Amino acid sequence: MADQQRRRNLAEFLRSRRERLSPREAGILAGPRRRTPGLRREEVAQLSGVSVTWYTWLEQARDITVSGQVLTSLARALMLNSVERRHLFALAGVPLPERPPGRGPGPALQRLVDALEPHPAYLLDANWDLVGWNRAEAGLIGDPGELEPAERNLLWLVFMDPAMRELLADWDGQARDLVAQFRADSRQRSGDPRFEQLTGGLREASEEFRAWWEAHDIAEFGSSRRTFSHPRVGALTFDYVKLAALDAPGIKLFACMPADAATTEKLPALQRCAAGGESPDAEAADPGTAGEVTVSPV
Numbered sequence: 001m002a003d004q005q006r007r008r009n010l011a012e013f014l015r016s017r018r019e020r021l022s023p024r025e026a027g028i029l030a031g032p033r034r035r036t037p038g039l040r041r042e043e044v045a046q047l048s049g050v051s052v053t054w055y056t057w058l059e060q061a062r063d064i065t066v067s068g069q070v071l072t073s074l075a076r077a078l079m080l081n082s083v084e085r086r087h088l089f090a091l092a093g094v095p096l097p098e099r100p101p102g103r104g105p106g107p108a109l110q111r112l113v114d115a116l117e118p119h120p121a122y123l124l125d126a127n128w129d130l131v132g133w134n135r136a137e138a139g140l141i142g143d144p145g146e147l148e149p150a151e152r153n154l155l156w157l158v159f160m161d162p163a164m165r166e167l168l169a170d171w172d173g174q175a176r177d178l179v180a181q182f183r184a185d186s187r188q189r190s191g192d193p194r195f196e197q198l199t200g201g202l203r204e205a206s207e208e209f210r211a212w213w214e215a216h217d218i219a220e221f222g223s224s225r226r227t228f229s230h231p232r233v234g235a236l237t238f239d240y241v242k243l244a245a246l247d248a249p250g251i252k253l254f255a256c257m258p259a260d261a262a263t264t265e266k267l268p269a270l271q272r273c274a275a276g277g278e279s280p281d282a283e284a285a286d287p288g289t290a291g292e293v294t295v296s297p298v
Contacts, residue, residue, distance in 0.1 A: 007061040010091040047077035118267040126250035139274035159206045169227040179212040180219035
């Protein structure tokens with residue numbers, strides 16, 4: 001019954017979008033005696049490259065197979081916006097194809113990272129390049145802004161920065177898990193120049209990465225807890241929260257929430273570690289500059 005109702009909802013949605021779209025908007029020359037509101041079924045079928053019979057069955061809520069490729073064509077033919085497109089795929093019960101990465105985070109995302117102070121937070125793009133971070137994150141892992149753009153990558157830091165091996169408790173376990181998560185997260189990145197440059201460089205430079213990458217282990221991101229041995233602040237334990245930005249394809253926000261009271265108490269000292277290299281016991285920096293977000297020029 002649930003599937004049948006879903007097909008009916010899909011049929012009604014397609015019909016409503018078809019009837020609201022004028023022939024002129026679709027680039028079709030309408031005759032003088034046209035009475036059909038919007039487009040005809042055969043016109044939608046022609047515009048989307050499917051048979052009239054198949055599309056008619058779709059609007060009749062019949063139990064037929066619908067692919068992501070066909071849905072993409074229908075969305076294009078019916079001139080659906082991004083919200084309507086997501087709704088179409090959801091009604092059809094088909095996973096929405098991953099969109100290509102955008103040009104980076106917008107100002108709103110940067111302000112969100114800023115607002116998460118004193119908690120460490122950062123933004124990753126589709127290749128796990130660091131494209132935004134706050135001062136607390138810089139105090140935790142070091143300031144990515146001091147690195148070359150090609151080195152501002154989470155995996156590159158974990159495998160190529162000796163300080164990260166000391167910082168991450170259980171480096172082997174966490175690093176291997178990150179490789180498995182990256183493989184799952186980048187399943188559609190093959191052929192991307194930056195992806196090939198990154199994975200190729202890591203395979204050549206790191207025996208551990210090469211071995212774990214070739215193992216083809218897959219792990220989706222879940223609620224995770226990471227423990228750090230900070231050289232100046234001491235032991236820190238964070239629970240990681242991951243959020244995807246719908247209006248910035250490929251961009252993900254990671255927020256580090258203290259897992260215990262001891263870590264919470266050390267957050268101000270962690271911020272001060274990034275304030276010009278001051279001692280954690282030094283006075284806090286000017287509040288007017290706290291939490292500034294740095295964005296990588298990519």
